[in-house]
Amino acid sequence: MSLLKICNLSMNYHSLKGETPALNNINFEVNAGEFISILGPSGCGKSTLLNIISGLLSPSSGSILYNDEDIKNNLNKIGYMFQKDHLFEWITVWDNILIGLKIKKQITNEALDRVNDLLEMYGLSKFKEHYPNELSGGMRQRVALIRTLALNPEILFLDEPFSALDYQSRLLVCDDVCKIIKKEKKTAIMVTHDISEAISTSKRILVLSQRPAQIKKEVLISFSKNDLTPFERRKEPEFSGYFNDLWKELDQCNE
Template sequence: MNLLRVTDISMNYHSLKGETQALKNINFEVNNGEFISILGPSGCGKSTLLNIMSGLLEPSQGDVLYKGESIKKNLDKIGYMFQKDHLFEWNTVWENVILGLKIKKQLTNEAKNRVNELLDAYGLVRFKNHYPSELSGGMRQRVALIRTLALNPEILFLDEPFSALDYQSRLLVCDDVYKIIKSEKKTAIMVTHDIAEAISLSEKVIVLSQRPSKVKVEVPIYFNNADLTPFQKRREPKFTDYFNRLWKELNHTSV
Protein backbone atom coordinates (compact mmCIF):
# COMPACT_ATOMS: atom_id res chain seq x y z
CA MET A 1 0.00 0.00 0.00
CA ASN A 2 1.22 3.47 -0.89
CA LEU A 3 2.21 5.35 2.28
CA LEU A 4 4.10 8.38 1.01
CA ARG A 5 3.95 10.17 -2.33
CA VAL A 6 6.46 12.78 -3.46
CA THR A 7 4.99 14.85 -6.30
CA ASP A 8 6.83 17.42 -8.45
CA ILE A 9 9.11 18.58 -5.64
CA SER A 10 11.41 21.46 -6.59
CA MET A 11 13.63 23.55 -4.33
CA ASN A 12 15.23 26.90 -5.15
CA TYR A 13 17.67 28.80 -2.95
CA HIS A 14 18.01 32.57 -3.21
CA SER A 15 21.09 34.61 -2.37
CA LEU A 16 22.70 37.91 -3.34
CA LYS A 17 24.34 36.07 -6.24
CA GLY A 18 21.01 34.91 -7.61
CA GLU A 19 18.85 31.79 -7.61
CA THR A 20 20.14 28.21 -7.35
CA GLN A 21 17.87 25.30 -8.17
CA ALA A 22 18.71 22.31 -5.95
CA LEU A 23 15.83 19.95 -6.78
CA LYS A 24 13.70 19.79 -9.92
CA ASN A 25 10.45 17.85 -10.34
CA ILE A 26 11.21 14.98 -7.95
CA ASN A 27 8.59 12.21 -8.10
CA PHE A 28 8.41 8.79 -6.42
CA GLU A 29 6.30 6.70 -4.07
CA VAL A 30 7.05 4.80 -0.88
CA ASN A 31 5.00 1.74 0.04
CA ASN A 32 4.10 0.65 3.54
CA GLY A 33 6.92 -1.37 5.13
CA GLU A 34 9.54 -0.51 2.50
CA PHE A 35 13.13 0.45 3.26
CA ILE A 36 14.27 2.92 0.59
CA SER A 37 17.67 4.56 0.16
CA ILE A 38 18.41 7.79 -1.70
CA LEU A 39 21.81 8.01 -3.41
CA GLY A 40 23.32 10.87 -5.36
CA PRO A 41 26.52 12.82 -5.98
CA SER A 42 27.85 15.06 -3.25
CA GLY A 43 25.92 18.32 -2.97
CA CYS A 44 22.96 17.16 -5.05
CA GLY A 45 20.43 17.88 -2.30
CA LYS A 46 19.78 14.44 -0.76
CA SER A 47 19.42 15.78 2.78
CA THR A 48 17.37 18.73 1.51
CA LEU A 49 14.95 16.27 -0.07
CA LEU A 50 14.76 14.24 3.15
CA ASN A 51 14.01 17.40 5.14
CA ILE A 52 11.23 18.31 2.71
CA MET A 53 9.75 14.82 2.88
CA SER A 54 9.73 14.89 6.68
CA GLY A 55 8.04 18.29 6.80
CA LEU A 56 11.06 20.11 8.22
CA LEU A 57 11.54 22.23 5.09
CA GLU A 58 9.04 23.89 2.76
CA PRO A 59 9.64 23.14 -0.95
CA SER A 60 9.48 25.84 -3.60
CA GLN A 61 7.05 23.66 -5.52
CA GLY A 62 5.28 20.33 -5.14
CA ASP A 63 3.68 18.22 -2.45
CA VAL A 64 4.54 15.41 -0.07
CA LEU A 65 1.46 13.36 0.78
CA TYR A 66 1.14 10.90 3.62
CA LYS A 67 -1.79 8.54 2.96
CA GLY A 68 -3.23 11.20 0.69
CA GLU A 69 -2.90 14.09 3.17
CA SER A 70 -0.23 16.75 3.51
CA ILE A 71 2.78 15.56 5.48
CA LYS A 72 2.38 18.70 7.60
CA LYS A 73 -0.84 17.25 9.04
CA ASN A 74 0.91 14.01 10.00
CA LEU A 75 4.12 15.07 11.72
CA ASP A 76 3.26 12.85 14.69
CA LYS A 77 3.65 9.81 12.40
CA ILE A 78 7.30 10.69 11.68
CA GLY A 79 10.54 9.67 13.37
CA TYR A 80 13.91 11.21 12.41
CA MET A 81 17.43 9.89 12.97
CA PHE A 82 20.29 12.31 12.35
CA GLN A 83 23.96 11.72 11.54
CA LYS A 84 24.85 12.12 15.21
CA ASP A 85 22.99 10.38 18.00
CA HIS A 86 22.41 13.64 19.95
CA LEU A 87 22.23 11.82 23.28
CA PHE A 88 22.49 14.02 26.37
CA GLU A 89 25.66 12.98 28.15
CA TRP A 90 24.30 13.92 31.59
CA ASN A 91 21.24 11.68 31.18
CA THR A 92 21.13 7.91 31.54
CA VAL A 93 20.05 5.65 28.69
CA TRP A 94 16.57 5.47 30.22
CA GLU A 95 16.32 9.24 30.59
CA ASN A 96 17.47 9.77 27.00
CA VAL A 97 15.00 7.24 25.60
CA ILE A 98 11.94 8.66 27.39
CA LEU A 99 12.81 12.30 26.67
CA GLY A 100 10.48 12.65 23.68
CA LEU A 101 7.65 11.02 25.60
CA LYS A 102 8.15 13.48 28.47
CA ILE A 103 8.21 16.48 26.14
CA LYS A 104 4.97 15.34 24.46
CA LYS A 105 3.46 14.45 27.86
CA GLN A 106 2.91 10.86 26.74
CA LEU A 107 4.93 9.13 29.46
CA THR A 108 2.18 6.75 30.58
CA ASN A 109 2.73 3.40 32.27
CA GLU A 110 1.94 1.78 28.93
CA ALA A 111 4.62 3.89 27.23
CA LYS A 112 7.17 3.01 29.94
CA ASN A 113 6.41 -0.68 29.46
CA ARG A 114 6.93 -0.33 25.71
CA VAL A 115 10.30 1.37 26.26
CA ASN A 116 11.37 -1.41 28.60
CA GLU A 117 10.31 -3.99 26.01
CA LEU A 118 12.33 -2.22 23.31
CA LEU A 119 15.42 -1.99 25.52
CA ASP A 120 15.09 -5.65 26.44
CA ALA A 121 14.45 -6.84 22.88
CA TYR A 122 17.49 -5.05 21.50
CA GLY A 123 20.06 -5.79 24.17
CA LEU A 124 20.10 -2.55 26.12
CA VAL A 125 18.02 -3.21 29.21
CA ARG A 126 21.15 -3.96 31.27
CA PHE A 127 22.49 -0.54 30.33
CA LYS A 128 19.39 1.55 31.09
CA ASN A 129 21.12 3.24 34.05
CA HIS A 130 24.41 3.78 32.20
CA TYR A 131 25.45 7.10 30.67
CA PRO A 132 26.20 7.59 26.95
CA SER A 133 29.95 7.91 27.63
CA GLU A 134 29.88 4.32 28.88
CA LEU A 135 28.46 2.95 25.62
CA SER A 136 30.05 1.99 22.32
CA GLY A 137 29.19 3.97 19.18
CA GLY A 138 26.92 1.18 17.99
CA MET A 139 25.07 1.02 21.28
CA ARG A 140 24.57 4.78 21.22
CA GLN A 141 22.94 4.49 17.79
CA ARG A 142 20.63 1.77 19.07
CA VAL A 143 19.64 4.04 21.97
CA ALA A 144 18.95 6.87 19.51
CA LEU A 145 16.79 4.59 17.37
CA ILE A 146 14.85 3.27 20.38
CA ARG A 147 14.30 6.88 21.53
CA THR A 148 12.74 7.52 18.11
CA LEU A 149 10.68 4.32 18.19
CA ALA A 150 9.40 5.09 21.70
CA LEU A 151 7.08 7.65 20.09
CA ASN A 152 5.76 4.87 17.82
CA PRO A 153 6.18 6.63 14.45
CA GLU A 154 4.94 4.91 11.31
CA ILE A 155 7.75 6.14 9.08
CA LEU A 156 11.43 6.77 9.82
CA PHE A 157 13.73 9.24 8.08
CA LEU A 158 17.44 8.46 8.44
CA ASP A 159 20.03 11.05 7.41
CA GLU A 160 23.32 9.13 7.00
CA PRO A 161 22.82 7.55 10.44
CA PHE A 162 26.06 5.54 10.38
CA SER A 163 28.48 8.14 9.04
CA ALA A 164 29.99 8.94 12.44
CA LEU A 165 30.99 5.30 13.04
CA ASP A 166 34.15 3.45 12.03
CA TYR A 167 33.83 0.84 9.27
CA GLN A 168 33.54 -2.23 11.50
CA SER A 169 30.97 -0.56 13.73
CA ARG A 170 28.98 0.52 10.67
CA LEU A 171 28.68 -3.09 9.50
CA LEU A 172 27.48 -4.24 12.91
CA VAL A 173 25.08 -1.35 13.46
CA CYS A 174 23.59 -1.75 9.96
CA ASP A 175 22.53 -5.26 10.97
CA ASP A 176 21.17 -3.99 14.31
CA VAL A 177 19.19 -1.10 12.83
CA TYR A 178 17.81 -3.23 9.99
CA LYS A 179 16.66 -5.90 12.45
CA ILE A 180 14.96 -3.35 14.69
CA ILE A 181 13.19 -1.52 11.85
CA LYS A 182 11.94 -4.75 10.29
CA SER A 183 10.92 -6.26 13.64
CA GLU A 184 8.93 -3.13 14.45
CA LYS A 185 7.40 -3.18 10.93
CA LYS A 186 8.37 0.42 10.16
CA THR A 187 8.76 2.14 6.81
CA ALA A 188 12.18 3.76 6.40
CA ILE A 189 13.78 6.26 4.01
CA MET A 190 17.53 6.72 4.29
CA VAL A 191 19.95 9.16 2.71
CA THR A 192 23.43 7.71 2.28
CA HIS A 193 26.51 8.20 0.10
CA ASP A 194 27.52 4.56 0.65
CA ILE A 195 26.44 2.30 -2.24
CA ALA A 196 27.06 -0.93 -0.32
CA GLU A 197 25.05 0.34 2.62
CA ALA A 198 22.13 1.23 0.35
CA ILE A 199 22.09 -2.18 -1.32
CA SER A 200 22.37 -4.18 1.88
CA LEU A 201 19.57 -2.33 3.69
CA SER A 202 17.08 -1.42 0.99
CA GLU A 203 14.27 -2.85 -1.09
CA LYS A 204 14.68 0.06 -3.51
CA VAL A 205 17.43 2.59 -4.24
CA ILE A 206 16.59 5.97 -5.78
CA VAL A 207 19.49 7.61 -7.62
CA LEU A 208 19.47 11.38 -7.99
CA SER A 209 21.24 13.25 -10.77
CA GLN A 210 23.59 16.17 -10.38
CA ARG A 211 22.11 19.54 -9.41
CA PRO A 212 19.44 20.48 -10.18
CA SER A 213 18.59 16.99 -9.01
CA LYS A 214 16.00 14.77 -10.64
CA VAL A 215 15.25 11.10 -10.09
CA LYS A 216 17.57 9.44 -12.56
CA VAL A 217 16.59 5.85 -11.86
CA GLU A 218 14.85 3.67 -9.30
CA VAL A 219 16.55 0.31 -8.76
CA PRO A 220 14.56 -2.44 -6.98
CA ILE A 221 16.80 -4.58 -4.77
CA TYR A 222 15.89 -8.25 -4.43
CA PHE A 223 17.73 -11.21 -2.92
CA ASN A 224 16.42 -14.78 -3.19
CA ASN A 225 16.67 -15.31 0.57
CA ALA A 226 14.58 -12.67 2.33
CA ASP A 227 16.06 -13.61 5.72
CA LEU A 228 19.60 -12.49 4.93
CA THR A 229 21.10 -9.83 7.17
CA PRO A 230 22.64 -6.75 5.53
CA PHE A 231 26.11 -8.18 6.20
CA GLN A 232 25.19 -11.52 4.60
CA LYS A 233 23.81 -9.77 1.52
CA ARG A 234 27.26 -8.28 0.88
CA ARG A 235 28.54 -11.81 0.14
CA GLU A 236 25.85 -12.63 -2.41
CA PRO A 237 26.75 -12.64 -6.16
CA LYS A 238 23.81 -10.32 -6.89
CA PHE A 239 25.32 -7.75 -4.53
CA THR A 240 28.21 -7.16 -6.92
CA ASP A 241 25.80 -6.78 -9.85
CA TYR A 242 23.79 -4.14 -7.97
CA PHE A 243 26.95 -2.36 -6.85
CA ASN A 244 28.30 -2.14 -10.41
CA ARG A 245 25.00 -0.82 -11.75
CA LEU A 246 24.65 1.86 -9.07
CA TRP A 247 28.31 2.84 -9.39
CA LYS A 248 27.75 3.33 -13.13
CA GLU A 249 24.60 5.39 -12.52
CA LEU A 250 26.37 7.62 -9.98
CA ASN A 251 29.26 8.23 -12.32
CA HIS A 252 26.93 9.20 -15.17
CA THR A 253 24.50 11.29 -13.19
CA SER A 254 23.47 13.84 -15.80
CA VAL A 255 19.97 13.38 -17.21
Protein backbone atom coordinates (compact mmCIF):
# COMPACT_ATOMS: atom_id res chain seq x y z
CA MET A 1 0.00 0.00 0.00
CA SER A 2 1.26 3.49 -0.85
CA LEU A 3 2.22 5.72 2.06
CA LEU A 4 1.27 8.92 0.23
CA LYS A 5 -1.20 9.49 -2.61
CA ILE A 6 -1.51 12.74 -4.55
CA CYS A 7 -4.77 12.68 -6.49
CA ASN A 8 -5.86 15.13 -9.24
CA LEU A 9 -4.08 18.03 -7.58
CA SER A 10 -4.51 21.49 -9.11
CA MET A 11 -3.67 24.94 -7.79
CA ASN A 12 -4.75 28.37 -9.02
CA TYR A 13 -3.63 31.68 -7.54
CA HIS A 14 -6.11 34.53 -7.47
CA SER A 15 -5.33 38.24 -7.62
CA LEU A 16 -6.99 41.47 -8.71
CA LYS A 17 -5.66 40.79 -12.21
CA GLY A 18 -7.36 37.40 -12.41
CA GLU A 19 -6.55 33.74 -11.95
CA THR A 20 -3.10 32.22 -12.51
CA PRO A 21 -2.90 28.42 -12.83
CA ALA A 22 0.17 26.98 -11.06
CA LEU A 23 -0.41 23.20 -10.96
CA ASN A 24 -2.60 21.14 -13.27
CA ASN A 25 -3.89 17.66 -12.38
CA ILE A 26 -0.86 16.23 -10.56
CA ASN A 27 -1.06 12.51 -9.72
CA PHE A 28 1.56 10.24 -8.13
CA GLU A 29 2.14 7.89 -5.22
CA VAL A 30 5.00 7.44 -2.77
CA ASN A 31 5.90 4.15 -1.12
CA ALA A 32 7.39 3.84 2.35
CA GLY A 33 11.19 4.13 2.28
CA GLU A 34 11.38 5.82 -1.12
CA PHE A 35 13.49 8.89 -1.87
CA ILE A 36 11.77 10.85 -4.64
CA SER A 37 12.93 14.05 -6.30
CA ILE A 38 10.63 16.56 -7.97
CA LEU A 39 12.65 18.20 -10.74
CA GLY A 40 11.63 21.13 -12.87
CA PRO A 41 12.60 24.52 -14.29
CA SER A 42 12.71 27.61 -12.08
CA GLY A 43 9.29 29.03 -11.35
CA CYS A 44 7.36 25.93 -12.41
CA GLY A 45 5.70 25.45 -9.00
CA LYS A 46 7.90 22.80 -7.36
CA SER A 47 7.88 24.45 -3.94
CA THR A 48 4.16 25.16 -4.24
CA LEU A 49 3.57 21.46 -4.85
CA LEU A 50 5.70 20.50 -1.84
CA ASN A 51 3.88 23.01 0.37
CA ILE A 52 0.51 21.59 -0.67
CA ILE A 53 1.59 17.98 -0.14
CA SER A 54 2.91 18.84 3.32
CA GLY A 55 -0.35 20.54 4.32
CA LEU A 56 1.07 24.09 4.44
CA LEU A 57 -1.15 25.20 1.54
CA SER A 58 -4.61 24.08 0.46
CA PRO A 59 -5.04 23.08 -3.21
CA SER A 60 -7.74 24.48 -5.47
CA SER A 61 -8.81 20.90 -6.14
CA GLY A 62 -7.63 17.36 -5.52
CA SER A 63 -6.57 15.47 -2.41
CA ILE A 64 -3.48 14.31 -0.53
CA LEU A 65 -3.87 11.05 1.37
CA TYR A 66 -1.46 9.70 3.98
CA ASN A 67 -2.16 6.03 4.69
CA ASP A 68 -5.54 6.66 3.00
CA GLU A 69 -6.40 9.51 5.39
CA ASP A 70 -6.37 13.26 4.72
CA ILE A 71 -2.83 14.61 5.12
CA LYS A 72 -4.12 17.30 7.49
CA ASN A 73 -4.98 14.57 9.99
CA ASN A 74 -1.38 13.35 9.87
CA LEU A 75 0.73 16.51 10.10
CA ASN A 76 2.59 15.08 13.09
CA LYS A 77 4.08 12.45 10.74
CA ILE A 78 5.79 15.13 8.62
CA GLY A 79 9.23 16.73 8.89
CA TYR A 80 10.15 19.71 6.70
CA MET A 81 13.64 20.97 5.76
CA PHE A 82 13.79 24.37 4.10
CA GLN A 83 16.40 25.93 1.80
CA LYS A 84 17.94 27.76 4.77
CA ASP A 85 18.64 26.10 8.10
CA HIS A 86 16.65 28.74 10.09
CA LEU A 87 18.73 28.15 13.21
CA PHE A 88 18.41 30.77 15.94
CA GLU A 89 21.81 32.41 16.32
CA TRP A 90 21.36 33.40 19.99
CA ILE A 91 20.80 29.89 21.34
CA THR A 92 23.00 26.80 21.33
CA VAL A 93 22.86 23.83 18.99
CA TRP A 94 21.22 21.80 21.77
CA ASP A 95 18.47 24.37 22.34
CA ASN A 96 17.90 24.77 18.59
CA ILE A 97 17.37 21.04 18.23
CA LEU A 98 14.92 20.93 21.14
CA ILE A 99 12.69 23.75 19.87
CA GLY A 100 10.16 21.50 18.11
CA LEU A 101 9.95 19.14 21.07
CA LYS A 102 9.37 22.08 23.43
CA ILE A 103 6.67 23.61 21.25
CA LYS A 104 4.85 20.27 21.06
CA LYS A 105 5.49 19.60 24.76
CA GLN A 106 7.19 16.31 23.95
CA ILE A 107 10.29 16.69 26.14
CA THR A 108 10.70 13.26 27.69
CA ASN A 109 13.72 11.24 28.79
CA GLU A 110 13.22 9.05 25.74
CA ALA A 111 13.17 12.07 23.41
CA LEU A 112 16.31 13.55 25.00
CA ASP A 113 18.10 10.19 24.70
CA ARG A 114 17.14 10.08 21.03
CA VAL A 115 18.54 13.58 20.43
CA ASN A 116 21.79 12.69 22.19
CA ASP A 117 22.06 9.51 20.10
CA LEU A 118 21.52 11.48 16.89
CA LEU A 119 24.17 14.04 17.87
CA GLU A 120 26.64 11.28 18.70
CA MET A 121 25.86 9.25 15.59
CA TYR A 122 26.30 12.17 13.21
CA GLY A 123 29.38 13.77 14.71
CA LEU A 124 27.87 16.75 16.50
CA SER A 125 27.90 15.75 20.16
CA LYS A 126 31.00 17.88 20.82
CA PHE A 127 29.24 20.93 19.40
CA LYS A 128 25.92 20.89 21.24
CA GLU A 129 26.92 23.85 23.44
CA HIS A 130 28.22 25.82 20.45
CA TYR A 131 26.24 28.57 18.74
CA PRO A 132 25.25 28.33 15.05
CA ASN A 133 27.74 31.04 13.99
CA GLU A 134 30.54 28.77 15.22
CA LEU A 135 29.57 25.99 12.78
CA SER A 136 30.30 25.41 9.10
CA GLY A 137 27.43 25.51 6.60
CA GLY A 138 27.42 21.73 6.39
CA MET A 139 27.27 21.30 10.14
CA ARG A 140 24.39 23.77 10.34
CA GLN A 141 22.42 21.68 7.84
CA ARG A 142 23.07 18.55 9.88
CA VAL A 143 21.79 20.36 12.97
CA ALA A 144 18.68 21.41 11.04
CA LEU A 145 18.08 17.80 9.97
CA ILE A 146 18.57 16.46 13.50
CA ARG A 147 16.12 19.11 14.77
CA THR A 148 13.61 17.73 12.25
CA LEU A 149 14.38 14.10 13.14
CA ALA A 150 14.04 14.82 16.87
CA LEU A 151 10.26 14.79 16.37
CA ASN A 152 10.59 11.34 14.76
CA PRO A 153 8.58 12.07 11.57
CA GLU A 154 7.78 9.26 9.16
CA ILE A 155 8.23 11.34 6.00
CA LEU A 156 10.57 14.23 5.19
CA PHE A 157 9.95 17.07 2.76
CA LEU A 158 13.14 18.74 1.53
CA ASP A 159 12.88 22.07 -0.28
CA GLU A 160 16.24 22.51 -2.06
CA PRO A 161 18.04 21.82 1.24
CA PHE A 162 21.56 22.25 -0.18
CA SER A 163 21.07 25.33 -2.37
CA ALA A 164 22.48 27.80 0.20
CA LEU A 165 25.84 25.96 0.33
CA ASP A 166 28.92 26.31 -1.85
CA TYR A 167 29.52 23.47 -4.34
CA GLN A 168 32.00 21.44 -2.28
CA SER A 169 29.92 21.71 0.90
CA ARG A 170 26.84 20.83 -1.12
CA LEU A 171 28.36 17.52 -2.22
CA LEU A 172 29.52 16.63 1.28
CA VAL A 173 26.27 17.59 3.01
CA CYS A 174 24.20 15.77 0.38
CA ASP A 175 26.09 12.59 1.26
CA ASP A 176 25.57 13.24 4.98
CA VAL A 177 21.86 13.97 4.72
CA CYS A 178 21.12 10.99 2.47
CA LYS A 179 23.09 8.69 4.77
CA ILE A 180 21.08 9.91 7.75
CA ILE A 181 17.73 9.57 5.96
CA LYS A 182 18.60 6.04 4.85
CA LYS A 183 19.88 4.99 8.28
CA GLU A 184 16.78 6.41 9.98
CA LYS A 185 14.61 4.58 7.40
CA LYS A 186 12.65 7.69 6.45
CA THR A 187 10.62 8.36 3.32
CA ALA A 188 11.70 11.56 1.58
CA ILE A 189 10.46 13.90 -1.16
CA MET A 190 12.94 16.52 -2.34
CA VAL A 191 12.35 19.51 -4.59
CA THR A 192 15.31 20.58 -6.72
CA HIS A 193 16.23 22.15 -10.05
CA ASP A 194 19.66 20.43 -9.95
CA ILE A 195 19.67 17.40 -12.26
CA SER A 196 22.84 15.87 -10.76
CA GLU A 197 21.47 16.22 -7.25
CA ALA A 198 18.24 14.46 -8.19
CA ILE A 199 20.04 11.54 -9.90
CA SER A 200 22.55 11.10 -7.09
CA THR A 201 19.94 10.89 -4.32
CA SER A 202 16.74 9.42 -5.71
CA LYS A 203 15.03 6.16 -6.51
CA ARG A 204 12.57 8.02 -8.70
CA ILE A 205 12.42 11.45 -10.33
CA LEU A 206 9.26 13.30 -11.34
CA VAL A 207 9.88 15.92 -14.04
CA LEU A 208 7.50 18.89 -14.05
CA SER A 209 6.64 21.03 -17.05
CA GLN A 210 6.50 24.82 -17.11
CA ARG A 211 3.48 26.42 -15.43
CA PRO A 212 0.82 25.31 -15.10
CA ALA A 213 2.95 22.37 -14.01
CA GLN A 214 2.11 18.82 -14.98
CA ILE A 215 4.18 15.67 -14.57
CA LYS A 216 5.94 15.36 -17.92
CA LYS A 217 7.90 12.23 -17.14
CA GLU A 218 8.71 9.78 -14.39
CA VAL A 219 12.24 8.34 -14.35
CA LEU A 220 13.24 5.31 -12.29
CA ILE A 221 16.88 5.52 -11.14
CA SER A 222 18.86 2.31 -10.88
CA PHE A 223 22.59 1.64 -10.67
CA SER A 224 24.32 -1.71 -11.20
CA LYS A 225 26.19 -1.27 -7.91
CA ASN A 226 24.25 -1.22 -4.65
CA ASP A 227 24.62 1.04 -1.61
CA LEU A 228 26.40 3.85 -3.44
CA THR A 229 26.60 7.26 -1.80
CA PRO A 230 25.30 10.24 -3.81
CA PHE A 231 28.90 11.24 -4.57
CA GLU A 232 29.77 7.72 -5.74
CA ARG A 233 26.72 7.64 -8.01
CA ARG A 234 28.06 10.66 -9.88
CA LYS A 235 31.09 8.61 -11.01
CA GLU A 236 29.12 5.64 -12.36
CA PRO A 237 28.58 5.13 -16.12
CA GLU A 238 24.77 5.17 -15.77
CA PHE A 239 24.88 8.69 -14.37
CA SER A 240 25.62 10.46 -17.66
CA GLY A 241 22.80 8.61 -19.43
CA TYR A 242 20.25 9.75 -16.86
CA PHE A 243 21.68 13.26 -16.92
CA ASN A 244 21.39 13.58 -20.71
CA ASP A 245 17.81 12.27 -20.73
CA LEU A 246 16.71 14.62 -17.97
CA TRP A 247 18.55 17.57 -19.52
CA LYS A 248 16.57 17.06 -22.73
CA GLU A 249 13.31 16.99 -20.75
CA LEU A 250 14.16 20.22 -18.93
CA ASP A 251 15.44 21.86 -22.12
CA GLN A 252 12.10 21.13 -23.78
CA CYS A 253 10.39 22.71 -20.73
CA ASN A 254 12.13 25.98 -21.57
CA GLU A 255 11.19 26.08 -25.22
